[in-house]
Structure formats: structure tokens, C-alpha cells
Amino acid sequence: MEEAEKGTGMARHHSLTHAILSTRAEGPLDADHYSLCAPDVLMGHDATTALAIGPMRRNGWKPKTPERLFLVADHFAPPSTPERANILRLFLDYCEEIGVRPRVNEGICHQLLAEHPGVVPGSLVAGADSHTVMAGALGAVAVGMGSTDFLIALASGKVFLNAPPCVLVRLRGRLPDWADGKEAVLELLRRHGPDGFIGQSIEFRDEDGGLPMDARLGLCNMGVELGAMNALVIPDGITEAWLRARKPLEGVIAPPPPPSPPDASDIVHAAELTLDLSALAPHLAVPPDLTCIREARDLAGQRVDQVYIGSCASGRMDDLRLAARLLGGKSVHPRTRVLVTPSSRSVYIQALEEGLVTTLTAAGCVVLNPSCGACGGIDKGLLGDGETAVTTTNRNYPGRMGSGKSRLFLAGAATAAAAAVTGVIADPREVFP
Amino acid sequence: MNPISGLAIVMGDHVNTDILHPSWFYSLDAGKVAAGFMGGMAEKDNARALAGPRIIIAGRDFGAGSSRETTIYSLIQNDVRAIVCVSAGVIFTRNAINCGLPLFHLAEPFAAATGGAVRIEPGASRIVSASGAGAAALKPMNSHFQHILEAGGLEAYARKTGLAP
Structure with missing residues (x-):
């Protein structure tokens, strides 16, 4: 060594x-x-x-x-x-x-x-x-x-x-x-x-x-x-x-604090x-895997059957606030099912307290319990043969969220919200100018 | 480590765990796990039809994705004796070694066809086709992984070394 x-x-x-x-x-x-x-x-x-x-x-x-x-x-x-x-x-x-x-x-x-x-x-x-x-x-x-x-x-x-x-x-x-x-x-x-x-x-x-x-x-x-x-x-x-602001999970005894991390500048x-964060543009990962990443505007118009906002990759307060801000006062597209999964109980409670659950529900979203949900093909909200989803989860492999014949486009919450109201893939900057 | 022989299952780049073993085959029932072997592959029937020991020959980023160890169980249950690939996912690699399934990295391209007989010669760090038509060098395996494999997997290694007596 x-x-x-x-x-x-x-x-x-x-x-x-x-x-x-x-x-x-x-x-x-x-x-x-x-x-x-x-x-x-x-x-x-x-x-x-x-x-x-x-x-x-x-x-x-x-x-x-x-x-x-x-x-x-x-x-x-x-x-x-x-x-x-x-x-x-x-x-x-x-x-x-x-x-x-x-x-x-x-x-x-x-x-x-x-x-x-x-x-x-x-x-x-x-x-x-x-x-x-x-x-x-x-x-x-x-x-x-x-x-x-x-x-x-x-x-x-x-x-x-x-x-x-x-x-x-x-x-x-x-x-x-x-x-x-x-x-x-x-x-x-x-x-x-x-x-x-x-x-x-x-x-x-x-x-x-x-x-x-x-x-x-x-x-x-x-x-x-x-x-x-x-x-x-x-x-x-x-x-x-x-x-400092974190509300620690109740009932957990923290281990002794770790040694202070070294100064990373050394x-x-x-x-x-x-x-460059300021230069980002809305992208989606195109099925069947993560090798093809395309801009939303290049995929615009593709029909979307389901939108999923949640999982450990998303579903936090900033994601829910963003979705609620964009979807507030609007209605989801009639043919598109929209599911929202807060990532934890505390996130869910805070979303309730801030009125986000009301806003999202009024727009036509279904707010589910905090869990892994449909990510991983586990719970409610699975896709059928030939269906397409825009999802904020982390994997778009075939069968990951239901049928092996479904298609998953990974995206951020804004692109998911844009698909929710238009029923198609769209650039959120154009849908929500 | 002794030479390992088997029939090749040739796969491409970015073959993930959901292709190798879809999540709906996750189970504590060994029969259900075994039945999910290659369940997400379009050409799974070709792989399943091979009779006898099998060796997977794959490209880049093999086994990316889930940590579900049932993926490895299904390979072992279906007589996969080793994996040879260009590169592999970190967790997948650990899972394979921990379960006693050798995983080697190619040092150079190796041409093979599904169903063709191949032999891995760990001592010589190479893989050869039984027909003699092809051979390729393998990268040396990390000594830590070798020790785990020699013990028969991490559970056996932990008992042998007293880590978990």
C-alpha cells in the first residue's frame, strides 16, 4: 500500500x-x-x-x-x-x-x-x-x-x-x-x-x-x-x-458522531x-435504458399514458412544490393518469401542511402513500402492454414499472408535470412559460 | 482456481439486472427465482435451451442496476459457471463473487457465439474457444475476490476466517 x-x-x-x-x-x-x-x-x-x-x-x-x-x-x-x-x-x-x-x-x-x-x-x-x-x-x-x-x-x-x-x-x-x-x-x-x-x-x-x-x-x-x-x-x-433545520427521524438513537471529515481542499x-447548472435543459432518458438521453423538445408530441412523480429519486419537498406550482389551477390531461408518491411520512405531512396535496389532487393527480410504489414494479400504478410513462424514478429498464412491453421515459418533475397536462412529452419551459 | 468450461451465452453491452432477472421473479421460493433466468431477454429461449454448464460472455456495464441478489441465484441455479465481460456493475460484481460465481474482465476482445464451447483458464488469465478459433487475455482478478472465491463465497469465507464464526 x-x-x-x-x-x-x-x-x-x-x-x-x-x-x-x-x-x-x-x-x-x-x-x-x-x-x-x-x-x-x-x-x-x-x-x-x-x-x-x-x-x-x-x-x-x-x-x-x-x-x-x-x-x-x-x-x-x-x-x-x-x-x-x-x-x-x-x-x-x-x-x-x-x-x-x-x-x-x-x-x-x-x-x-x-x-x-x-x-x-x-x-x-x-x-x-x-x-x-x-x-x-x-x-x-x-x-x-x-x-x-x-x-x-x-x-x-x-x-x-x-x-x-x-x-x-x-x-x-x-x-x-x-x-x-x-x-x-x-x-x-x-x-x-x-x-x-x-x-x-x-x-x-x-x-x-x-x-x-x-x-x-x-x-x-x-x-x-x-x-x-x-x-x-x-x-x-x-x-x-x-x-441544522433537519427534523430527525423519531425513535432513532444516533451513533457517536464520526471524526470530522478532513478539509477537502487538501x-x-x-x-x-x-x-454548469445554469445551462441545463430539460432532458429525458429514452427507453429501454440509460444510454440515450434526449432533449424534451426533440421528443415532443409522444403520447404519455401515465406520469409518475415520486420514488427515492424524487418525491421530496422541492419536487412536490415544483409539481404543485406548475400544476396548480390546471387539470391533468383526460387520458393521462398521474401518480404522486411522497418519499417519506414527514415529506407527506409537510406536503399536507403546505397544501400541496390539495393542489395536486385538485389538478387530478392521485397522491399515494409514501413507499417504493410502482417503481420497481412493486405496487399500484403499473403499466400495461404498449403503454408509455414519463417518470421521475431512476431506472427505465423494460418491465421496471409493469409490463415488459411498456416504455419508461425518465425525467425531472417539471417535464413530468408538462406531460401530465398535455398528455404528451413536452418542454416544460414552453408549457409553463 | 481450476479451468472452467461451458457453453457460451453471448450478450451485448449494458445488460442490466432487470433483463437478467426481472423484479417480479424476486422471491424466497428457489423455484420461482430459477424460473426468472434471463426473463427480460428477447432471446431468452436460446440461452435457456443450452444443455449443460454455461458461461456468460458480455460487453460493457454488465449487471448494472438493482442489488437484488436473486439475479445471481438465478444464474447459479441455471448452471452458469462464470461470467466474462468487458466491465460490470460494482454491486453485481460483489454479489457474484460473494455467491461464489467467478467474474472475469476481458483484457482484449473475444469473439464467441451463443452455444459455442469455451474454456476459462484462470491460471493463464485467458479464455479460449474449444474449437481453437479464438482466445483472449483476461485481466488479473483482484486478490480479495480470489480469496472469497477460493473459500466458496463470502459466507464461507467469513466462517473460515472467523469474521463471523
Whole structure:
């Protein structure tokens, strides 16, 4: 390890990710060397945790660090089939068995992580779901993993991690008032493709303070769609202000605060690029995957059967406020179903208090319970053969939201709202001038 | 690691987990998981018709997407013995190795056709077609992954090393 560093002339830490992981690792780690790291928060949800319960019982293992466990029923709560009800039952029984309070019907695990008082700058968050990366928006290292990694993390309190090469993305300018974090990630996908950062870390530096926290969460959420192991936003004044105002999730005992993250200005990233937020234009990811990103105006006129605003990639207050602002006083197109899913209970309550639910419902939207909903083909709002949706979720793969013969266009909330009122794909800047 | 032989299932770039194993096959029922093998592929019948051990030969960004480990279970249940690709998703790679399914990266292009017999020679870091018509170098596998595979997967590795006795 030391020789490798000498040989490459590499700084002691080649990324903030590397620096944070080094505070949690049992030994040295870099791109090629893995080390056991102790997460501050270990998250599992009903679907992925269920796969680990059998092996835990078979091996006679008990959770090593139950105080750091954060278990959320969001995929199958409320369950949509008897089989999923049985999986949920297994999950809830296991939570009771190990004495960990499950979070049921409270929202999507990734949004709840953002509300978790133990997720702060410098934290290490490991979660059994790919979109765990979203917590990186708070300046944490947040990594997704599968059920066997989760199993061993449950049993040992540790997970093997490396510190891959890192790209610094300098964010310049300010997000336009019609845009959200999805627009930034669609632009990165357009420029670099879904494997443009494969196996790497992405670290965003918001140089002009132009990206609000909800947009940062949406951006980091799709770090995994850019191929990255993790994505984080280097903590700044926006992070501090957001954390001061955060209403922590009730009933969670925060772990001891992590060591203060090092000054990121000392870190020399090996690669960097710039993204001008003020120059963003509305884009959509064209099915069947994330390799084709087109401007809304180039796709204008394509019929839309359903609009979905929600999921862990969206469905936060800024997304709902934007949708309500654009849809307020208007009506959704008669042939287009519009579904809205707040990402957590607290978001739902705040949306109620601000009148957003009334506004959206009056416009013809159906506001569903906070959960994974139709994203992942899980719950109400699935698509039929040949149907097309514009959705603010994070994947547009065939069958992701119902029929394998349906088509999903990923977009930001404004483009989704434009489709909601016109029944077709449209540029929101033209629909809502 | 011993040589691995099988019939090739050739796939292109950006084959994601929802193609390899659609989410509606997620289950705790092993039979249902196995039935979802390649369920999102247009040409899934060709892959399913192959008799005997199989080796996936894929392009860039293989296995991007969901962390659902049932995708890997379905490959193993359907006698996929190894994956050889240009690049693969981070979580997918970990899931494969953790479940004892070797995943190699190509160091150079390798031409193969679905149904053709291929052999991976880990010691020589190469893949060859049984007909002798093609061969390609493989990138060295990370030593951490090698140790997990040698133990039979991460669960066995954790027991063997005392990480989770």
C-alpha cells in the first residue's frame, strides 16, 4: 500500500471518500486493496433483508451491532400480493426477534436515511439497496450492496470496501427554477453514459452554492446509474444549514458522531470535470435504458399514458412544490393518469401542511402513500402492454414499472408535470412559460 | 482456481439486472427465482435451451442496476459457471463473487457465439474457444475476490476466517 502510494505519487487520500473510509477501516485501503470497515449505519429493507434472515438463523448468528441497524419496510409495505405479505411478515418477525424497531409505512428507506440523525458528514452508511448512495448528498460515504454483503455486515458489524479512483465534478452556476437534481444527472448521463464512472467514486463540489439539498439527494441517488460505487457532495454551508433545520427521524438513537471529515481542499482529485447548472435543459432518458438521453423538445408530441412523480429519486419537498406550482389551477390531461408518491411520512405531512396535496389532487393527480410504489414494479400504478410513462424514478429498464412491453421515459418533475397536462412529452419551459 | 468450461451465452453491452432477472421473479421460493433466468431477454429461449454448464460472455456495464441478489441465484441455479465481460456493475460484481460465481474482465476482445464451447483458464488469465478459433487475455482478478472465491463465497469465507464464526 505504502509502496503503491509512493510509486504513483498519490496524495495520502485521493478523495474525500478515501479519507472517510480510512477513519473506519481496519487496515489500509485504496483502489485495489479492500479492508474491513465498520459502518455507522447499516440499512436493510424488507426485500433484501429477507434474503439474509435464513442464513443468519442457519448459522446461529446474531447481529453484531444492533444499535447501528436501520431496518425499513418500504418495498412490500403495504404488500401487494400474499407472497409479499409473507415476506413482510418474515421481516417484521425477525426485527422483533433481534429487538430492532422496524420502520413500517414511514417511507422509502433512502429518504429515511436522509432523515436519520446518524447520517452526517463523514459518516459511513452501508445499505442493502443500490440507491443507498443517495445519503452521500449529506457528505457521507454511502454504499449499496447485496444481501450476502449485508448478511456478513449483520453478523460482523463490518463490510469489505475499497477506495476506488475518484472524479471531482465542479458544479457551477445555479439550478434553474424549473429544474431539479434529475436534470443534472441526466446531463451527466448524456455526456458520460451509464458506465462513465463505473467502479469509481464521484465527488461533487457546489462551487456557487447553486444546488439545494433536495436536488443534491436526487443527484446522488442516481450515482449508481452512472456506474459509481458512491457519490457524495463535499459538505458546505448548504449542508450545514440543512442539517441544522433537519427534523430527525423519531425513535432513532444516533451513533457517536464520526471524526470530522478532513478539509477537502487538501485532497487532489486525479480527474475532474465541470457541470454548469445554469445551462441545463430539460432532458429525458429514452427507453429501454440509460444510454440515450434526449432533449424534451426533440421528443415532443409522444403520447404519455401515465406520469409518475415520486420514488427515492424524487418525491421530496422541492419536487412536490415544483409539481404543485406548475400544476396548480390546471387539470391533468383526460387520458393521462398521474401518480404522486411522497418519499417519506414527514415529506407527506409537510406536503399536507403546505397544501400541496390539495393542489395536486385538485389538478387530478392521485397522491399515494409514501413507499417504493410502482417503481420497481412493486405496487399500484403499473403499466400495461404498449403503454408509455414519463417518470421521475431512476431506472427505465423494460418491465421496471409493469409490463415488459411498456416504455419508461425518465425525467425531472417539471417535464413530468408538462406531460401530465398535455398528455404528451413536452418542454416544460414552453408549457409553463 | 481450476479451468472452467461451458457453453457460451453471448450478450451485448449494458445488460442490466432487470433483463437478467426481472423484479417480479424476486422471491424466497428457489423455484420461482430459477424460473426468472434471463426473463427480460428477447432471446431468452436460446440461452435457456443450452444443455449443460454455461458461461456468460458480455460487453460493457454488465449487471448494472438493482442489488437484488436473486439475479445471481438465478444464474447459479441455471448452471452458469462464470461470467466474462468487458466491465460490470460494482454491486453485481460483489454479489457474484460473494455467491461464489467467478467474474472475469476481458483484457482484449473475444469473439464467441451463443452455444459455442469455451474454456476459462484462470491460471493463464485467458479464455479460449474449444474449437481453437479464438482466445483472449483476461485481466488479473483482484486478490480479495480470489480469496472469497477460493473459500466458496463470502459466507464461507467469513466462517473460515472467523469474521463471523
